[in-house]
Amino acid sequence: MPLLRKALLIFGANLLLLVVYGQQVGKPEPRAANPAQLNRVQFTEVASQSGITFRNENGASAEKYMVETFGSGVGVIDFDNDGLPDLFFANGADLAHGKPSPGNALYRNLGNGKFADVTAKAGVAGNGMFATGVTVGDYDNDGYLDIYVTGYGGNQLFRNNGDGTFSEVTARAGVGGGGWSSSAAWVDYDRDGYLDLFVGRYIEYDLKKAPYCGYHKPGYRMYCDPQQFDGTPALLYHNNRDGTFTEVARKAGVANPAGKSLGVAIGDVDGDGWPDIFVANDGVRNFLYRNKGDGTFDDITYGAGVGFDMNGKALAGMGTEIVDLDGDGLPDIFFTAFSGQYNPMYRNLGKLLFEDGTVKAGLPSSVKTLGFGAKVFDYDNDGYPDIYVTNGHVTDNVTLYDPKLSYRQADLLYRNLGGGRFRDVSAESGPALRIQHVGRGLAVADFDNDGAVDVVVSDAGGSPLLLHNNGGNRNHWISIRARGRESNRFGIGAKVRVTTFAGPGLAGGRTQLREINPYGSYLSTSDTRLSFGLGNSTLARTEIEWPSGKKQVLDNVRAGQVLLLDEADAKADAKR
Numbered sequence: 001m002p003l004l005r006k007a008l009l010i011f012g013a014n015l016l017l018l019v020v021y022g023q024q025v026g027k028p029e030p031r032a033a034n035p036a037q038l039n040r041v042q043f044t045e046v047a048s049q050s051g052i053t054f055r056n057e058n059g060a061s062a063e064k065y066m067v068e069t070f071g072s073g074v075g076v077i078d079f080d081n082d083g084l085p086d087l088f089f090a091n092g093a094d095l096a097h098g099k100p101s102p103g104n105a106l107y108r109n110l111g112n113g114k115f116a117d118v119t120a121k122a123g124v125a126g127n128g129m130f131a132t133g134v135t136v137g138d139y140d141n142d143g144y145l146d147i148y149v150t151g152y153g154g155n156q157l158f159r160n161n162g163d164g165t166f167s168e169v170t171a172r173a174g175v176g177g178g179g180w181s182s183s184a185a186w187v188d189y190d191r192d193g194y195l196d197l198f199v200g201r202y203i204e205y206d207l208k209k210a211p212y213c214g215y216h217k218p219g220y221r222m223y224c225d226p227q228q229f230d231g232t233p234a235l236l237y238h239n240n241r242d243g244t245f246t247e248v249a250r251k252a253g254v255a256n257p258a259g260k261s262l263g264v265a266i267g268d269v270d271g272d273g274w275p276d277i278f279v280a281n282d283g284v285r286n287f288l289y290r291n292k293g294d295g296t297f298d299d300i301t302y303g304a305g306v307g308f309d310m311n312g313k314a315l316a317g318m319g320t321e322i323v324d325l326d327g328d329g330l331p332d333i334f335f336t337a338f339s340g341q342y343n344p345m346y347r348n349l350g351k352l353l354f355e356d357g358t359v360k361a362g363l364p365s366s367v368k369t370l371g372f373g374a375k376v377f378d379y380d381n382d383g384y385p386d387i388y389v390t391n392g393h394v395t396d397n398v399t400l401y402d403p404k405l406s407y408r409q410a411d412l413l414y415r416n417l418g419g420g421r422f423r424d425v426s427a428e429s430g431p432a433l434r435i436q437h438v439g440r441g442l443a444v445a446d447f448d449n450d451g452a453v454d455v456v457v458s459d460a461g462g463s464p465l466l467l468h469n470n471g472g473n474r475n476h477w478i479s480i481r482a483r484g485r486e487s488n489r490f491g492i493g494a495k496v497r498v499t500t501f502a503g504p505g506l507a508g509g510r511t512q513l514r515e516i517n518p519y520g521s522y523l524s525t526s527d528t529r530l531s532f533g534l535g536n537s538t539l540a541r542t543e544i545e546w547p548s549g550k551k552q553v554l555d556n557v558r559a560g561q562v563l564l565l566d567e568a569d570a571k572a573d574a575k576r
Contacts, residue, residue: 042431045435053463072132073440073521086109122164133183139195194488202260203231225283263280264278265277300352309341317336321334328348362421375443379415380533381476383510438461443455476534480532496514
């Protein structure tokens with residue numbers, strides 16, 4: 001797909017010792033060795049038996065329009081606030097034959113392992129456009145999560161009415177966009193208590209001018225390389241706090257026209273309290289936008305060393321995450337890429353410096369799979385975050401060009417061994433990880449509230465996978481639900497630290513840092529609740545730092561519960 005272009009070599013950097021978030025940061029803390037422990041968690045696919053009958057329309061045709069490769073995302077949304085995560089699937093359309101989309105789908109979680117299709121009642125089927133991404137957030141702070149859907153040719157905003165129905169308010173809100181939008185994320189970038197909206201966009205592409213690509217032989221036409229098309233600048237909508245938004249991307253410094261955005265992740269990479277934005281681009285360098293705290297951003301990609309691979313070349317970036325992978329208290333960056341490339345992990349060294357730590361982490365430096373959605377979560381609740389990647393090629397006849405590659409592919413699961421090291425445990429983690437499919441969007445949530453985080457994957461042109469986690473709750477866990485007051489209602493952007501007590505247990509005496517940012521991955525949104533594995537520990541200390549600057553601490557919190565943290569109980573931080 002993408003042609004690798006020459007670029008600046010990423011300079012190396014020595015590990016720095018520094019103080020971040022008020023804590024000493026040094027080498028990643030290794031996990032206590034326990035080679036006798038076997039991976040006991042098994043994932044099983046339960047979508048059809050759960051009542052999920054949705055099927056994605058990717059519009060695959062002989063014309064090989066590039067949008068047909070894109071797939072559509074999935075969003076986790078507890079739209080009725082009953083404590084059970086529901087599911088929203090965006091849907092594509094048959095553009096080659098001028099047929100509108102069969103419609104998006106909303107499934108209500110019934111709490112008994114079953115889901116019910118409530119799309120018609122909710123009014124979220126959409127306007128027939130080719131929908132791509134799903135991002136969920138409470139933009140009006142009324143306590144109910146709203147849905148923003150990106151697409152080819154425009155976007156849609158559905159406001160949650162709080163009674164099981166939604167109203168389509170795109171025009172009134174002023175967030176219709178245009179062009180070809182991909183992943184989006186809600187982010188309170190100015191920390192005024194209201195969520196703003198960042199929308200990544202892909203390439204300039206006109207169906208009427210779509211060129212022929214591939215060999216001129218029957219069956220050999222293929223989808224074109226994105227390098228043949230110009231990029232498109234992202235959009236940034238500032239929340240006016242009255243139900244409307246103002247587009248400010250150029251003013252804010254995030255409207256690079258070279259962008260070919262596929263994945264978008266939010267996180268405070270330098271610990272200054274202001275959310276930053278990472279964009280994974282397809283075949284051109286990535287973007288890391290540092291929030292200056294005055295409504296504008298700096299593109300620090302070159303200096304930070306996150307624009308290119310370890311050889312100084314641009315990758316085909318897809319899904320992405322910002323999360324602390326090695327336990328040193330600094331958020332790292334992970335993203336997926338094309339077959340024949342690798343899925344890089346950029347380790348945060350502090351002071352806005354990163355190094356490509358993929359090989360050191362034990363992750364492969366070359367893969368045959370083509371990765372899209374990626375999520376970091378603790379699937380076995382041992383206190384160490386793991387990496388799940390869903391795969392599927394973009395070229396349906398790829399075997400004609402390379403017999404070693406396949407269109408349908410199995411997913412990957414990397415278990416965190418501690419100390420920033422990972423091991424591929426896909427083959428031993430259940431039958432669901434052997435399913436060959438065309439993976440695109442990926443989200444996670446504990447759908448049955450049993451303490452083990454489950455996985456949902458959207459399939460391009462097929463049925464989604466709902467992967468039930470069997471055995472992840474053998475270790476202890478705690479889940480965090482935030483209720484903002486001065487901050488946005490669901491605490492998006494809040495930092496949560498969970499410390500387990502020293503003593504026996506895999507996670508003993510360690511602090512885990514996570515941010516409430518359910519976005520990232522590819523075209524998808526995960527649960528707004530944060531789940532932490534506690535290993536053998538049954539008690540934990542929990543601290544939350546709200547976007548407003550207020551903090552609160554709870555000692556001796558029992559494991560095995562969904563803990564509500566309310567900003568009304570927080571105290572102002574005198575240092576901010």
